[in-house]
Amino acid sequence: MAKRVLIVDDAAFMRMMIKNILTEAGYEIIAEAENGKQAVEKYNELKPDLITMDITMPEMDGISAVREILGSDSGAKIIMCSAMGQQAMVIEAIQAGAKDFIVKPFKNERVLEAVNKVIG
Amino acid sequence: MDMSQYLRMFLDESEEYLQTLNQSLLELEHNPSDEQLINNIFRAAHSLKGMAATMGFDRMANLTHEMENVLDRIRAKKMVLTTGIVDILFKCLDRLDKLVKEISHSGAETSEVDDIIELLQNVDSIKDGAASPTVKSTSVEVDLMDTNSDEQSTIISHLKTDYYCYVLDVELVKDCLLKAVRGFMVIKNLKEAGVVVKSIPSLKEIEDEKFDYEFKILYLTKESEKEIESIVTDITDVKGIQIVRITEDNLTGETGPYIENGIQEVAAAVEVASEESEESNAQLTQQDLKITPTVRVDIDKLDSLMNLVAELLINKTRLEEISNRMNVSNELFGDILQQLDRVTMNLQHTVMQVRMVPIERIFNRFPRMVRDLSKELNKKVNLIIDGAETELDRSIIDSLGDPLVHLLRNAIDHGIEDPETRKKAGKSEFAELRLSAAQKGNEILIQVTDDGRGLDAKKITKKALERGVITRDDLTKMSDHEKIMLIFRPGFSTSEVISDISGRGVGLDVVRKTVESLDGHIYIDTELGKGTTFNISLPLTLAITQALLVKVCDETYAIPLSVIEGAEDITAEQVQMVQGQEVFVLRGHLIPLVWSHKLLGLSIPDLNDNTEQLSVVVIGTGKKQVGLIVSELINQQDIVIKSLGEFLIDVPHISGATILGDGEVALILDVRNIA
Secondary structure: OOOOOEEEEEEEEHHHHHHHHHHOOOOEEEEEEEEOOHHHHHHHHHHEEEEEEEOOOOOOOOOHHHEEEEEHHHOOOOEEEOOOOOOOHHHHHHHOOOEEEEEEOOOOOHHHHHHHHHOO | OOHHHHHHHHHHHHHHHHHHHHHHHHHHHHHOOHHHHHHHHHHHHHHHHHHHHOOOOHHHHHHHHHHHHHHHHHHOOOOOOOHHHHHHHHHHHHHHHHHHHHHHOOOOOOOOHHHHHHHHHHHHHHHHOOOOOOOOOOOOOOOOOOHHHHHHHHHHHHHHOOEEEEEEEEOOOOOOOOHHHHHHHHHHHHHHHHEEEEEOOHHHHHHHHOOOOEEEEEEEEEOHHHHHHHHHHHHOEEEEEEEEOOHHHHHHHOOOOHHHHHHHHHHHHHHHHHHHHHHHHHHHHHHOOOOOOOOOOOOHHHHHHHHHHHHHHHHHHHHHHHHHOOOOOOHHHHHHHHHHHHHHHHHHHHHHHHHHOOOHHHHOOOHHHHHHHHHHHOOOOEEEOOOOOOOHHHHHHHHHHHHHHHHHHHHHHHHHOHHHHHHHOOOOOOOEEEEEEEEOOOOEEEEEEEOOOOHHHHHHHHHHHHHHOOOHHHHHOOOHHHHHHHOOOOOOOOOOOOOOOHHHHHHHHHHHHHHHHHHOEEEEEEOOOOEEEEEEEEEOOOOEEEEEEEOOOOOEEEEEEHHEEEEEEHHHHHHHEOOOOEEEEEEEEEEEEEHHHHHHOOOOOOHHHHHOOEEEEEEEEEEEEEEEEEEEEEEEEEEEOOOOHHHHOOOOOEEEEEEEOOEEEEEEEEEEOOO
């Protein structure tokens, strides 16, 4: 069965990019969320195999979302999506338990490498 | 990777972000300490940067990156927001907007961004001169084995309890992004399986990205070399690891005092980082934005959906027509027809609704424009926006932007007086400029109201005469309102000096043309010394409308109901001649008459056969009425408006065509210009 992925990013454009990359590689995108709060709700509801998590988002940022999700399910697998210049935040997310990170601008093979490593 | 598929979405979303940025920045200027606003702006800039970089639009990405830097300093309270900075940020937004437009037109960025980047960077150095420039890593080559006594005792005690000691040399790939994080991940994973005694460069330096692609670690673990290798190389971007096992004998050496410092530094850094993150979390969770799930659809797809619904509607009408003509009294058939009627009607409504977007889309850009313009002209203007949530067909909204810009510019440039004049006239220094939108039945009313000097009919007529827009003869027949409406005539401009702002060759006549091409009309309410209101009324949607079908010389024509005020049957005796113009009296008003066959240039005046009874459709445009004499009134029905195509775009008095229930084509009369 295809691995199920939840995509979290406030920019629809970014969600579409990741979605296309992952769908082409045979992953199933079961849901998308626009902010951390939605991400937590969707995670609890759907229990996806993987989450790709943006960092700067309205309402609840990615790091808080990572903490909340891992707080209730320590087995959750999360990959952070970051931009250049955010290392401090990425480090924080990794410290909080995120498994890996990818850096915008995304490159197909980079995204897939990270995803395959975490849930492949 | 083929990026073209993302382009549309990228452009749409970029525009949205730019609008958010403009709006928030404008608000921020008034409330410079509003942290939520700063966060909003920062986030929007950040998202924009990520998107632009992904699409490979480097100039946009660079520009947003610099902007983000400035915003970050403001957010971290390292810099105070001044009007100067706001102006530079606005300039930056303008350039970004320009880049987005260029990308939309040609798919590439053509404008340079270096000048703005320089401005942004200068903001940085002027306002934040005290801050030390980022010092490039000056990592001194030190020996990993240069351990202090604490470290030695740690190592020795561990070695006694089945631990091995290794020196790890980790190398990252050259194109590794955010290598600080990678380094951190390596150390974190290692810590899970053992003890990291020290590293070169120090842990802090690794986190600050002060290393090239390699770092060394002194490591204690129970795991085998193979196990360590898999722990480390499992991490993305790790090129390789060299592992050297060392024994107790190698350990003795001199101690280095710098290591203690290093550890303290790490501890301090961790503390600061966690404080910062708590702060930013608190800020973010405060926000309560409502987000509804949406789907983005290409407007072309909606157009074709609308077209299909229209086809369906036509065929439904034909079916009804056939059933009437054949006198089918089958109950089942009637039921189905009714059902079909209901479904198509719902479908039509839903599609129309989908096409509707809030007028906010265009209103949003005005506060910025009014701010800049009033600053430029030294006028004090409060812009008030009402009813921005009012919804209109997307295609109407898109073409409404320019006329509104023109009206607002006009109001600020010509309508509103400078503060001194206003004071002398006993008005508040701050002029009120109101932009409002509201739905009235099947129409949308948009008003631009200023409390400026008002329009002077005398001045207008004088100008009109000078410019040869009208003759003195014309003037005698005109009401004050008609005189004021002269400003919509081509070649008319009330300003003495053609300014850069509202007089750039396109006058109010273009505004009127645009509005009328949207099937709407425009009229003015004004009072000298008190102010002026421009009223624009528009249909909710362009594609489907109710119309009255009439016959003229055996041809069927459709007249949109929105312009019809009534239909009268009059006798030939009621027609009177006043100043060479045929008129009739309707409820005490003289209404000029127009023969439709003459208007349309049809040669066979079949109306003469029956001059006893004349059918008159009373058409109202703004405040003027005209009676259009037609051969026969047929009925009222929904029609689907189809364009005549490019070749027939300028046919006088015809605005389009529609297909009737019997499959015949009827032309739609454009009666507005008759009046």
